[in-house]
Structures are given as C-alpha cells and as structure tokens.
Amino acid sequence: MMREAFVDTATRFLDDPRTTIVLADISAxxxxxxxxxxxxxxxxxxxxxxxxxxxxGGLALTGQRPIVHSYAPFLVERAYEQIKLDLDHQGVGAVxxxxxxxxxxxxxxxxxxxPADVSLIDTLHDWTVHVPGHPDEVxxxxxxxxxxxxxxYLRLSTQANTRAQVGDGELVxxxxxxxxxxxxxxxxxxxxxxxxxxxxxxxxxxxxxxxxPFDTVGLRALAGAEVILVEPYLAGTxxxxxxxxxxxxxxxxxxxxxxxxxxxxxxxxEDHERWHGLDPDGLRRSLDAFLRSAG
Amino acid sequence: MSFNLQTSxxxxxxxxxxxxxxxxxxxxxxxxxxxxxxxxxxxVYSTIDVLWVLYDRILRVTxxxxxxxxxxxxxxxxxxxxxxxxxxxxAKGFLPDDWLDDQGGxxxxxxxxxxxxxxxxxxxxSGSLGHGLGLGVGTALGLRAQGRTTPRVYVLxxxxxxxxxxxxxxxxxxxxxxxxxxxxxxxxxxxxxxxxPGGAASRFTVNGWTAATVDGRDHDALHTALTGHDGHRPHxxxxxxxxxxxx
Numbered sequence: 001m002m003r004e005a006f007v008d009t010a011t012r013f014l015d016d017p018r019t020t021i022v023l024a025d026i027s028a029x030x031x032x033x034x035x036x037x038x039x040x041x042x043x044x045x046x047x048x049x050x051x052x053x054x055x056x057g058g059l060a061l062t063g064q065r066p067i068v069h070s071y072a073p074f075l076v077e078r079a080y081e082q083i084k085l086d087l088d089h090q091g092v093g094a095v096x097x098x099x100x101x102x103x104x105x106x107x108x109x110x111x112x113x114x115p116a117d118v119s120l121i122d123t124l125h126d127w128t129v130h131v132p133g134h135p136d137e138v139x140x141x142x143x144x145x146x147x148x149x150x151x152x153y154l155r156l157s158t159q160a161n162t163r164a165q166v167g168d169g170e171l172v173x174x175x176x177x178x179x180x181x182x183x184x185x186x187x188x189x190x191x192x193x194x195x196x197x198x199x200x201x202x203x204x205x206x207x208x209x210x211x212x213p214f215d216t217v218g219l220r221a222l223a224g225a226e227v228i229l230v231e232p233y234l235a236g237t238x239x240x241x242x243x244x245x246x247x248x249x250x251x252x253x254x255x256x257x258x259x260x261x262x263x264x265x266x267x268x269x270e271d272h273e274r275w276h277g278l279d280p281d282g283l284r285r286s287l288d289a290f291l292r293s294a295g
Numbered sequence: 296m297s298f299n300l301q302t303s304x305x306x307x308x309x310x311x312x313x314x315x316x317x318x319x320x321x322x323x324x325x326x327x328x329x330x331x332x333x334x335x336x337x338x339v340y341s342t343i344d345v346l347w348v349l350y351d352r353i354l355r356v357t358x359x360x361x362x363x364x365x366x367x368x369x370x371x372x373x374x375x376x377x378x379x380x381x382x383x384x385x386a387k388g389f390l391p392d393d394w395l396d397d398q399g400g401x402x403x404x405x406x407x408x409x410x411x412x413x414x415x416x417x418x419x420x421s422g423s424l425g426h427g428l429g430l431g432v433g434t435a436l437g438l439r440a441q442g443r444t445t446p447r448v449y450v451l452x453x454x455x456x457x458x459x460x461x462x463x464x465x466x467x468x469x470x471x472x473x474x475x476x477x478x479x480x481x482x483x484x485x486x487x488x489x490x491x492p493g494g495a496a497s498r499f500t501v502n503g504w505t506a507a508t509v510d511g512r513d514h515d516a517l518h519t520a521l522t523g524h525d526g527h528r529p530h531x532x533x534x535x536x537x538x539x540x541x542x
Contacts, residue, residue, distance in 0.1 A: 020440060040440040046471075048464035051429045058433020061418070063364070064440060066433075081423065082461075086430055089420050091412050 002156035003099050005138035007031060010067050010097070013146050014038050018065045024052045026070045026099070049079045056094040057086030065095070065146060071105075072098035072114035072155065080120055088124055093151040096121075097142070101157035101189075102233055102258050103272035115258035118233045121153045122212065122240075128152040129212035131188030131232065136164035137209055144168075159189040159232065159269060169210025171218035177204045182226035182291060185219070187211050187238070190230045190278060197283035201291070203228070211238055216245035225250065226294065228287055230278070231257040254290040256283060319347040319514075325385035329378055329395040329405075341484045341511065341536035342451070343379035348517040349449060349480075350383050358388045361416050367446050368434055370419045372427020373453040373482065374408035381405050381414075389416035425459025427452060428479060432465050435477040447476050449521075454483040454495050463498070469529045470502030477529040478521065479504075482511060484536045499531040511536035 007027065011034040013019045021031060023044040028035075035042035041064075045051045049070060056066035068075065075098045076083070087094055098117065105112040121127050130141040130152065138156065145152035165172060171185065175195060181204045186194040191207050198205060206222055208215060211231070219227075223246060231237055235257030242253060258276050265275070273279045277286055318326065322343060349369060356366040371380055381398070384390050390404075394414075398405045404413040408422030419430050431450035438446055452462065469477055481495045491498065496506035507520035511534030524530035 017440075020437070040436070043436060045464070045468050048468060050425075050461040051432065051464035051468055054426060054429020054461065054465065055433035055436060058430040058435070059437040059440075061430065061434055062437030062441065064437045082426070082429070085420070085423055085426055089410075090430070 001158065002132060002135045002138050002160065003027065003030075005135045006069070006097055006142060006154075006156055009139040009142045010034075010069075013067070013142075014041060016065070017041075018063065019146065020059050020064045020066050022052050022056050022059070022066050022068045024049050024070045024074065026074070049074045050082050053079045053082035053094075054086045057082070057090050057092060060087070060092035060094055061090060067095045067097060067146060069097045069099075071100040071112065072117045073100065073112060076117040076120055076153070077114060083121075084124065087151055093149060095142070095145045095152050095154065097154040097156065099156045101155050101159070103269050104158045106269050106272050107266045109266060110262050110264070115234045115260075117155065118153070118211065118231075119237050122237065124151075126150055127212055128210065130154045130169070130210055132156065132209050133161045133188040133191050133207070134164035135160060141209065155188070155233075157189050157232065159273075161189055161192045165191070165207050165209065167207075167209075169208060170215040171206040171208050171222060173204060173222065174207050175203075175205035177202045180224055182228060182287075183219075183223045184228040184230060184287070185242075187229075187231045190232045193273070193278060193280050193283055194230050196280035197287060201284075201287065203287065212241075214238060214241040214245070216241065219245050223249075223251065226252050226254075226291070228254045228290065229256065230283065231255070232278070234258055234260065252290070252294065254286065256286055318343060319351070321386040322347055322379070322382045325392060325395055326378065326382035328392060329381055329385075329398055331396070331398075335378055338376060338453075338484060338486075339378045342373075342376040342482050343383070344512045344514060344536075345451070345480060345482060345517055345534045346379050346383045348514050348521065349451075350387050352514075352518050353521050354449065355446070356416070358416065361389070364441070365443055365446050368418050368431070368448045370421075370427045370431050370434070370448065370450045371409060371417070372419075372421055372431075372450050373424065373456050374421030376451070376453070376482070377405075377407060377409050380409065384414070384416050390414060424453075424456040425461040428462050428465040431477055431479070432469050432474060435469075435474050438476060439474075444476075447478060447524075449478045449480060451480045451482060454481055454485065454491060455487040457481065457491065457495060457498065458487055458489075466499055466504070467502050470499065470504050473503070473527060474529045475524070475527050478524060479529070479531045480521070481531060481533045482536065483533050484511075494533065496531060496533045499529075504529045504531050506531045506533065508533040508535065510534075
C-alpha cells in the first residue's frame, strides 16, 4: 500500500537531521517508532491543520525540510491560505503528502472526498505534483521531493495499477498505436483502466506520475491532432497546461476525470469510478464518442 | 496635528490627536519621514513602545546578524502595525533611511504589510491575521531540533487578531508541549469586537503558559515582562494600551 511505503520511506529520511515530519493525528500511530527515536523531528500537533502548515513554514524558515501529512481534504483544502502564505509567501518549501485521494474513502462521504486537491495546488507557483500509480513508485518520488528544492505535493491513493512504472515523471509510452494515432495521457492510478479502455482502439497511451511540471516537451513529441487526458482528480485539471503546450497546433482535447458534483452517494471507490465514467467501459464510451466526432 | 521634535533627548514630545505619549527618541525621525504628512491611526502609536523595548533591550539581533541561525527571532504577526516596525528597524540600522520615502509606492520595498523577502530583518511576511503564531511555533521547533538553546522566538499579535482560531491551535499546542523558547506578545488595545472577558492572558495560562500583563507604554515594566519566562513553558506578555481603536 502507498501509505505504508510512505511511512517506511519517510522514516528512513529522518537519518538526515533536516528532515522533520509534521502530522495532525492522521497516521501518527504508524510514525510512533520514528517519534520515539526522533522526538524533536516527528511532530504531531493534534487535529490542527492550520497549525500543521504554519509549523511546517516555521520549520522551513529555520532550514528544516518538513514532510507534512494528512488526509487530502484536510491537508490541502482546509489550510489552503496557510499553504499560500506560510509556505509560498515566506519563500520556503515543504513536502505535502496526502492520503485519501478523490474517492478512496467513498463510504465516508463528501467530507472525506478531495477531487479538487491538485487543482488547488495548481493555483500556486512552481509546485511539483507527484501522483504515483503504484506503491513501488512512492519511495523514489518521495526521495525526489524531499531532496529537491521548493515545494512538492505527493498524492497517495488506495487505487493502484497492477504494475509499477519507472521514470522521472516524463511521459512514458506504454502502448504505441503508431503514427497519427490519438494520444491518451494517463496520470497515476488510472493507467490500467485507460489501457483496458483502448484495448482494440487506435490510441497511443502515455503515462506520467508527475503532472506538475507537466512534460510538455514529451507531449509535443507524442501528440497528433487528438489528445485525451485521463486524470484521477477533477476533470480538466491539466487542460490548461496541455492547451498552452499545443497553442501553435490545431488539436482537439478530451479531458476525463472526476466530476464536480457532490453525488451524495457512499459505496466503494469502484462505484465512484463507474459513476464518474473512469472505469474501462465509461472511458471507452467517452473516447469513442470523441474519436467519432472528429471532422 | 502638530509635532514638536526634540531629537537631542531620549524622547520626542508629540502633540497630536489623539494626544500621544512621548515616542522613543531614535524612532521619531524615521517615523516622521515614513509618515510624510499622512495621519497615522492610534494602532501605530500603540505598538511602538513594545517594538522599541524589544529591539533596544531584548532581541539579540543586529543588522549584521539577520542570517545568523542563533539570532533571536521577532515575528510581527499583526502586519498592519508596520509603520512603527519600519521606523524601529530604520532606527536600529536594519534598513536605510531613504527606504522610508514613498511607502507602498511602486518602487518601494516597504508595503502596508511587511514582506520578509523585501526587507532585511523582517522574519515573516504578514498581513492576513492569525499566521504569525503558527510560524513562530514552527520556528521554535526548528531551533529546538537543531539544538539551538540560545535563540528565543517572539511573536507580536493584537488582541483582535486573537479572534482568529488559528492562534488557538498554536496556543494549545505550545502550552501542551511546553515549548519553552517561545514568547507571544499580545498588544491589547481593546479592539477585539467581542472582547476577551477575563483578559487575553487567561487564554494562554489555561493552556499552561506563563503570563504577565503590563502597561504597554511602560518600558521598564515591558522589559521585566519580556524577560519573565521561566525556561520550561511558553510565555505571554499582554501589553495593554488603551485609546487604540484598530486591531
């Protein structure tokens, strides 16, 4: 599971005296052994998310490298102004690591759903966003985020592909349908469903687990006249960067992802995947309609 | 409004409306240059004394030490109290006097709220209320994690700023964990819309802080209060200045 991979890797990074883990009760028990060993650098502030980000900003002002962790809606949405001011405006960085992506906690209802997290982070400047598609992708992405400069958001999910992808975030072709084929870009854990959806269609599939900065060079190299984006968070989140990258080319763009409506339904992540059209059947319906509508 | 500057003395006598007490001497000239004929509200004058006592008698920081990891930190959380802050920083040599002209202008480094990336000696950019104490807690934790036992973190808030719930997250946590290298200063000019029945200090002491409530214009009382921490718990100084009408 991604969360376990995160806890193990983050704990190892405590060997570096700059690393400081900031928690708001979520996953605190999993970090108990680390906290016992490094009581000054594993900080649980209680259920206080504004303070969690403020503390990260203060730590970074002293030169520490904070890793801040909670459920996505509480980490990103509840304390958005703290992210904007206590990190960005102070000119310091932190690594934010969430669990509870989109509808991972479907049965918990709207309060625990967070499809807008990447969109919110995308209102800020110069953030790196990692969306691993498999637990084995987590350690390297976390290492890059912690060892890097600036701020990064690592979005962990209980949804995962069957196989891990390697790479540094640039677009990787996982299915090549040849010249002139439409390009589908799958971000993180939606890759398996996307591959199943295009099984017998003339669509090239590329994968990334780093939607920001988006690999626009790779996109320009792979894209023809039709681009399909499949993202595990709000539909259209990356439409802006794709459109900017292809400004000089006539192209059509289909953006698939999680809808904006509060469905007021519980169920499982698989149910929500289906309701948002992100299961293989739903994706196939959308991309068939898109490809048919050409010309 | 008229001013009678007597810069050869320790204090500058000001006749103003509302009537103000003497300004700390070295602050008068830079404040006048910054003011440039504008009217300053009482909130500016209510904060200058505590700022002056901090920079003149408490904080172990100089213009040469603004990047020294072992310096004391002063975080101005109520970022709108910036006029006196700039004047004190200028009086202490952190910024050149000519920066005081055209505050808020297109080429000025001095805004109506301070930006730490634009002004040497400014530890945090502030303006939106309720951010300084959380940043101060993090700074105190960072210093502790680095084994730096000398520097102390001071955060200046307003009594109306205490309305922001984020402060109470920080107050509760710092008290519960005995964050001993942190001092909050609440400039209480009685501007919180719904007040703090029982006094602002009680919000801190119930969470395990030590507290001193003093006259915010009495320099010796401020000095005593600002050095009154016991080394085991966070400390709050409530500096009461009446006559203010802004947070």
